[in-house]
Amino acid sequence: xxxxxxxxxxxxxxxxxxxxSSQAHTASGPxxxxxxxxxxLGRWMHYVPMHAPLTPDRLLWVFIYMGTAVETLTAxxxxxxxxxxxxxxxxxxxxxxxxxxxxxxxxxxxxFIATVLLMYRRCARAHTLPKNIQRVxxxxxxxxxxVTIRCVARAVEAFSVYTVSSCDSLCLVLLExxxxxxxxxxxxxxxxxxxxxxxxxxxYLPRDRKQFLDLDAKTERIGPGWMDKRxxxxxxxxxxxxxxxxxxxxxxxxxxLEGERWPMSDTGCFAQGTGSxxxxxxxxxx
Numbered sequence: 449x450x451x452x453x454x455x456x457x458x459x460x461x462x463x464x465x466x467x468x469s470s471q472a473h474t475a476s477g478p479x480x481x482x483x484x485x486x487x488x489l490g491r492w493m494h495y496v497p498m499h500a501p502l503t504p505d506r507l508l509w510v511f512i513y514m515g516t517a518v519e520t521l522t523a524x525x526x527x528x529x530x531x532x533x534x535x536x537x538x539x540x541x542x543x544x545x546x547x548x549x550x551x552x553x554x555x556x557x558x559x560f561i562a563t564v565l566l567m568y569r570r571c572a573r574a575h576t577l578p579k580n581i582q583r584v585x586x587x588x589x590x591x592x593x594x595v596t597i598r599c600v601a602r603a604v605e606a607f608s609v610y611t612v613s614s615c616d617s618l619c620l621v622l623l624e625x626x627x628x629x630x631x632x633x634x635x636x637x638x639x640x641x642x643x644x645x646x647x648x649x650x651x652y653l654p655r656d657r658k659q660f661l662d663l664d665a666k667t668e669r670i671g672p673g674w675m676d677k678r679x680x681x682x683x684x685x686x687x688x689x690x691x692x693x694x695x696x697x698x699x700x701x702x703x704x705l706e707g708e709r710w711p712m713s714d715t716g717c718f719a720q721g722t723g724s725x726x727x728x729x730x731x732x733x734x
Contacts, residue, residue: 479519479553481640482595485560485588486511488649492567492584494657495718497674498704499570501563504657504674514556521549547606550599557596564588576665578719580652587647594636594643601632654718655725662707668717669710671703 486508493504501507528542568585571577605628621628658673703710716722 478595478598478637479515479522481637482553482557482560482592483512483515484644485591485595486515488584488588488653489560489564489567491649491653491657492581494660494674495653496567496571496576496581496661498663498702499567499574499576500674501566503676507563511556511560514552514559518549518553518556521545521552525549543606543609547603550603550606554596554599554603557592557599561589561592561596564592574663576661576663578661578665579721580718580723583647584649584652587643587649591640591643594640598633598636601628650725652718654713654715654723656715659713659715660704661719663704664707666717666719667707668713668719668723669707670713671710672701675701 489511490504490508493500493507497504522545525542525545525547528545529539531538564585568577571581654668656670658670659668660671661667662669713723716724
């Protein structure tokens with residue numbers, strides 16, 4: 449009898465761990481997908497550094513840190529309500545963490561879309577908007593919209609199911625119908641994956657961060673890359689270099705203003721549809 453009980457408890461424990469793991473991975477997948485968008489935005493800013501609102505790498509890490517916070521809250525919340533069993537307090541606390549994470553992810557996605565829009569408008573005003581940049585913009589708008597749709601749907605589910613004392617009509621619909629999961633969770637993430645595979649950023653942006661688009665929007669050159677002359681602490685306190693811009697002396701080298709000083713890229717031009725990252729990789733391996 450004791451042997452059967454111990455085996456039953458072991459199986460129950462294993463099932464709980466499996467459920468917890470699957471719930472955490474399902475909930476934390478989209479924030480990881482969103483991290484791919486942040487990397488693409490960073491590469492775009494290195495490609496047109498004259499339009500970057502601040503240091504590309506620093507902006508990339510800002511989004512990564514916010515995404516990590518979302519990921520941590522999501523995984524912790526999903527794990528808690530997955531193993532709650534009959535513990536209502538544990539179940540609600542897990543749901544609350546997931547709800548907060550989803551709301552935070554929505555804010556991050558809105559900030560991301562605003563940054564993409566800012567970059568697009570700056571490129572358009574300066575007439576540095578070739579087809580490769582237009583396609584990158586379209587890709588970032590589309591994929592971030594898919595993540596936002598999923599985020600909003602999941603937030604509605606979380607606040608309707610996990611943080612209420614009684615299940616109303618909306619709660620019952622969300623719990624009893626699988627179409628909601630397929631339409632607002634599986635379909636957006638599947639489209640996201642397909643989109644990035646068919647419109648891979650490697651077709652439109654150079655891998656080398658020092659390769660930038662000249663002001664004529666037709667020539668690509670190899671510069672020194674973005675270098676901030678200030679200390680790390682100063683860049684953390686003043687990431688937009690407000691003091692330098694106010695004094696008329698930015699603390700980063702504006703190397704794109706001296707285009708003729710830098711050699712042209714020998715791997716083609718992405719703005720004209722002749723660029724390739726394959727040659728760059730072959731050169732590195734040799």
